[in-house]
Amino acid sequence: MTDTAPQRRARARSKRPPTIHDVAAHAGVSRGTVSRVLQGGDNVSPAAREAVNAAIRKLGYVVNRAARSLVTQRAGSxxxxxxxxxxxxxxxxxxxxxxxxxxxxxxxxxxxxxxxxxxxxxxxxxxxxxxxxxxxxxxxxxxxxxxxxxxxxxxxxxxxxxxxxxxxxxxxxxxxxxxDDREGAKNMVRHLLESGRTRIATIAGPQDTPGGLERLAGYRETLAEHGIAHDKRLVATGDYSRASGESCMYHLLARAPDLDAVFVASDLMADGALTAIQRAGLRVPEDIAVGGFDDSPVAPSTRPPLTTIQQPWxxxxxxxxxxxxxxxxxxxxxxxxxxxxxxxxxxx
Amino acid sequence: MTDTAPQRRARARSKRPPTIHDVAAHAGVSRGTVSRVLQGGDNVSPAAREAVNAAIRKLGYVVNRAARSLVTQRAGSxxxxxxxxxxxxxxxxxxxxxxxxxxxxxxxxxxxxxxxxxxxxxxxxxxxxxxxxxxxxxxxxxxxxxxxxxxxxxxxxxxxxxxxxxxxxxxxxxxxxxxDDREGAKNMVRHLLESGRTRIATIAGPQDTPGGLERLAGYRETLAEHGIAHDKRLVATGDYSRASGESCMYHLLARAPDLDAVFVASDLMADGALTAIQRAGLRVPEDIAVGGFDDSPVAPSTRPPLTTIQQPWxxxxxxxxxxxxxxxxxxxxxxxxxxxxxxxxxxx
DNA sequence: CTGAAAGCGCTTACAG
DNA sequence: CTGAAAGCGCTTACAG
Known part of the structure; x- marks a missing residue:
């Protein structure tokens, strides 16, 4: 009626995944040896390794990570x-x-x-x-x-x-x-410059994010390097959302109607900017060139498709x-x- | 020079998170009692519970899940x-x-x-x-x-x-x-019917997915309930992608130029269908009404905004x-x- | 190269 | 209500 402890254990085990103990018994070695094989198998004779691996396969043994974590003091995750x-x-x-x-x-x-x-x-x-x-x-x-x-x-x-x-x-x-946000931004502004644009605006990202800061810095540096004076009417700051890109663009257009290009710090904002520009009756890229940042999934399907900076995700x-x-x-x-x-x- | 085992343990512990052992010592109870408090605190005197909780707070104790998992035989994740x-x-x-x-x-x-x-x-x-x-x-x-x-x-x-x-x-x-995919589909088709449409097509999802199957079944059932004979020229099958929605719509338009509505089994496909319809020079909803499924994030921003079935995600x-x-x-x-x-x- | 043994930090019957 | 003790499944010095 009442099992002995070992019997109880054996019975319980039959419903549970095999342990290192079962593998050891099967392979005719000690549990220490099984563990050594598990760890990579140094200091184990080929014969023992073989026997252990065979037992592992046969039993479908998988290490119990909780037990391992407990002793190694590592979570493993x-x-x-x-x-x-x-x-x-x-x-x-x-x-x-x-x-x-x-x-x-x-x-x-x-x-x-x-x-x-x-x-x-x-x-x-x-x-x-x-x-x-x-x-x-x-x-x-x-x-x-x-x-x-x-x-x-x-x-x-x-x-x-x-x-x-x-x-x-x-x-x-x-x-x-x-x-490399800064270098990416410089690359885009240089591209705009090389295509003949001279009044380049920017819609920056939030100034408490590295992307917001660095991309704006890259924009400024490039213009400075080309001897173009800084014009703060050409700078607006969004929050990376599409809606903010659109409203920033309206502001820019109102403040600097002569702008002929805009570097936008994210594709989503650039998509918003595209909408604003077109609603203002202007053409992209004929009247205003638009450069984005991210090369996000939307970039190829905006109208027109967006020239952008690809992040190495x-x-x-x-x-x-x-x-x-x-x-x-x-x-x-x-x-x-x-x-x-x-x-x-x-x-x- | 060489520590005794307990010394070594004590020293090692000082760099490690506190254990139940430390809490027990601090509270002046056994580890079993600490564990009982952790489990919910039944069968523990208020005084003991208080002492244990105080020690836990003081020491910043957090249970070691690996150890717990090992004995409870539960991963906890x-x-x-x-x-x-x-x-x-x-x-x-x-x-x-x-x-x-x-x-x-x-x-x-x-x-x-x-x-x-x-x-x-x-x-x-x-x-x-x-x-x-x-x-x-x-x-x-x-x-x-x-x-x-x-x-x-x-x-x-x-x-x-x-x-x-x-x-x-x-x-x-x-x-x-x-x-409830089927009921959702029926709901949409009923809506189309009630708005006066009589030639209702559908773009179904893949027929090895429950959504593909059930939404198509709902479409058929509703038409049958309204005494409308089944017309297989009005049925196309896509793969849930935007592109497939667009091409299915072209086929539908070619096969049944008189259709005045289409129930599309996903919003993404519906967006594709919208493109196809407009490229064909037809208006939505004036010429063709379009109903989607999912109420995904794109639904409010398609042109025109999509009438759809909201999934209770x-x-x-x-x-x-x-x-x-x-x-x-x-x-x-x-x-x-x-x-x-x-x-x-x-x-x- | 290998086994015996200690120990990781918990929980849980079992006695009391 | 509480403590002492066994045990969960591993790893790792330690001897040999």
């Missing part, structure tokens, strides 16, 4: 943290591209990706202890605005993290991967993963800047 | 599984809506969401053992096409899962949450999470069908 209003990011096509890239890069390494959002202060408070308690080995941080408070927690908890884009308002060396996500793993393995922080590419279509 | 070509899903706006909804619902329950993709056969082979080994407690499954092979593995491994949409080609009772994700947790807690499978809503804009 990584967080993809969206520290931004969710709506903003989830509706941003660039975000899905990044998410897909990181998922793929991590999947190849068999590292689970835990998706975490922290758009509000309340969410941040809830998630910080989880992260700081090292329930993940590191975090891929996506947050565009200045002064993310979570960074200090990660630093305090000694938790590796890599930012997407330069984290503003932070001191000390932090790991981040970013596109795939490389960014791959590099973020690589940098994060390096840090988890003890390396120090590093900054990675990736080049962008001018994509010429019809709008400029 | 859930997978969001995309068993579909990644491109297709990541570019689908409905997908991000679902992902956001599930993330939010799970976050409230403090359950980590692990994002897993399995678009190719190779990926499926890699991920199946991980999932089947119960590295997650359950899976939220997103896959639209017929006969997903992973389902059999989940069944065999006794792993709870809930599908988004009716899983085709499966027998036996499976849990799924879906919008937020409710779907919430219900999927709820059903999954119920199953994890031992309940049997259930089917949940959620109503849709007609959203009238200008296209019909």
């Amino acid at each position: 990584v967080a993809f943290l969206l520290s931004e209003t969710q709506d903003r990011f989830f509706s941003d096509p660039n975000f899905t591209t990044l998410l897909r890239g990181c998922t793929a890069a991590l999947a190849e390494l068999d590292i689970p990706l835990i998706l975490v959002t922290a758009g509000s202060e309340a969410e941040r408070r809830r998630i910080t202890p989880y992260l700081s308690a090292h329930h993940v080995d590191g975090v891929l941080l996506f947050s565009s605005h200045r002064g993310n408070p979570m960074i200090d927690h990660f630093l305090a908890a000694d938790l590796p993290f890599v930012c997407c884009g330069k984290p503003l308002g932070q001191r000390g060396a932090l790991s981040y991967v970013a596109a 795939d490389r960014i996500s791959k590099m973020m993963v690589r940098q994060l793993l390096a840090q988890i393995n003890g390396e120090g922080p590093a900054t990675v800047i990736l080049p962008t590419k001018l994509v010429v279509r019809e709008s400029a | 859930v997978a969001f599984l995309l068993s579909e070509t990644q491109d297709r899903f990541f570019s689908d706006p409905n997908f991000t809506t679902l992902l956001r909804g599930c993330t939010a619902a799970l976050a409230e329950l403090d359950i980590p969401l692990i994002l897993v993709t399995a678009g190719s056969e190779a990926e499926r082979r890699r991920i199946t053992p991980y999932l089947s080994a119960h590295h997650v407690d359950g899976v939220l499954l997103f896959s639209s096409h017929r006969g997903n092979p992973m389902i059999d593995h989940f069944l065999a491994a006794d792993l709870p899962f809930v599908c988004c949409g009716k899983p085709l080609g499966q027998r036996g009772a499976l849990s799924y949450v879906a919008a 937020d409710r779907i994700s919430k219900m999927m999470v709820r059903q999954l947790l119920a199953q994890i807690n031992g309940e049997g499978p259930a089917t949940v069908i959620l109503p849709t809503k007609l959203v009238v804009r200008e296209s019909a």
Whole structure:
């Protein structure tokens, strides 16, 4: 009626996935040897390795990660943290591209990706202890605005993290991967200049984001390099949304009716600008050339198709993963800047 | 020079997050009591509970989930599984809506969401053992096409899962949450009929997806109910893409020039149909009324804005999470069908 | 190259 | 209501 402890255990095990104990018994070795094979198989005789691998296959053994984590003191997983209003990011096509890239890069390494959002202060408070308690080995941080408070927690908890884009308002060396925004902007403005435009306006992004800052700086630098005096009537600042691009363009048109080109810091805003220009009865690119930034999915299907700067999203996500793993393995922080590419279509 | 074991342990601990052991020592109780408080605090005296909670706050204790998982035999996490070509899903706006909804619902329950993709056969082979080994407690499954092979593995491994949409080609009772596609389609066709249209065409979705099947069935049923004979020249089948909507519409126009309305099984395809109709020199809705399905983000900004059927995405994700947790807690499978809503804009 | 043993941080019957 | 103890499934010095 009542089983002995070993009987009970054996019975329970029959319903459960096999453990290292079962593999060891099957292969006729100790559990230590099985573990060594699992770790890569150094210091194991070929015969033992073979027997263990055969047993693993036969039993369909899969390591229990919780048990492993407990002893190695590593979670074995990584967080993809969206520290931004969710709506903003989830509706941003660039975000899905990044998410897909990181998922793929991590999947190849068999590292689970835990998706975490922290758009509000309340969410941040809830998630910080989880992260700081090292329930993940590191975090891929996506947050565009200045002064993310979570960074200090990660630093305090000694938790590796890599930012997407330069984290503003932070001191000390932090790991981040970013596109070369400034150089990309310069490239576009140069292209506009070379096509003969002389009155080039810009719609910048929010000035508390690296993209907003750097792309505007690139615009100014290029004009300065070409001896063109700065004219603040030619500068408007949007919030990366399509609607803001449209209204900025109306302002620009009103303030500087003679402008013949505009460099817009995002494709979405550029699409809005296109609408404004056409509603004003002007033609693109004949009257006004429009250059965007991102090469987002909408770029080829705007009317006319948008000339823009391609962000290296795939490389960014791959590099973020690589940098994060390096840090988890003890390396120090590093900054990675990736080049962008001018994509010429019809709008400029 | 050489520490004793306890000294070594104490020193190591000082750099590590506090454990239940530290909390117990601090509160002057046993570790068992601390654990009981963590579990909800039944069978614990108020005094002990207070002491433990104070110690937890003071030490900033956070439970080690790996250790907990090891003994409870539960992962404590859930997978969001995309068993579909990644491109297709990541570019689908409905997908991000679902992902956001599930993330939010799970976050409230403090359950980590692990994002897993399995678009190719190779990926499926890699991920199946991980999932089947119960590295997650359950899976939220997103896959639209017929006969997903992973389902059999989940069944065999006794792993709870809930599908988004009716899983085709499966027998036996499976849990799924879906919008009432058929009723939604009927609703739209009725709306078209009531506005006086008599030659109503349809662009259906792929016939190996529940949405493709059910929406077409709803279309047919409604016409039959109104005594309108079935005319197969009025039926075309697309693949949910914008491009397929456009080309289907050209075919329809060629085969049945007298059609005065079209019910399209997705907003993206409807947008394509709009283009085709306008290129053919016809007006929407004057000449042809167009009804979509999804109420996706593009619907309000098509020209003209699209009359469509709203899918209850937020409710779907919430219900999927709820059903999954119920199953994890031992309940049997259930089917949940959620109503849709007609959203009238200008296209019909 | 290999086994025996300790220990990772929890939970949970089992006694009391 | 509470403590002592066993055990979850691994890894890793430590001896040999």
